Amino acid sequence: MMPAESTTTSTDYLVITTCGRKLGWAATGLDSLFRELRDKGFTATFVQPMSEYEAEILAKEAQEDLMHEFRTELERELKESA
Numbered sequence: 001m002m003p004a005e006s007t008t009t010s011t012d013y014l015v016i017t018t019c020g021r022k023l024g025w026a027a028t029g030l031d032s033l034f035r036e037l038r039d040k041g042f043t044a045t046f047v048q049p050m051s052e053y054e055a056e057i058l059a060k061e062a063q064e065d066l067m068h069e070f071r072t073e074l075e076r077e078l079k080e081s082a
Helices: 030-039 050-081
Strands: 011-017 022-027 044-049
Touching: 011 030, 011 050, 022 030, 030 044, 044 050
Parallel strands: none
Antiparallel strands: 011 022, 011 044
């Protein structure tokens, strides 16, 4: 008889601890995450799924790119009008 495959999936989290460490941590859920952190001697002050964190970083970078393009175009137009 074959062993049953595990259907639990793990999620990667960004964790910031009370000691200031920034960790990437995989766990099957928040309960598991906090239990594992506590077992390792950490206390989380901030937890976010890594996928959400990465999406925020990409959005911020896209916004910065748009602002750079805007400033470059504005400077070009100001030089042309002078």
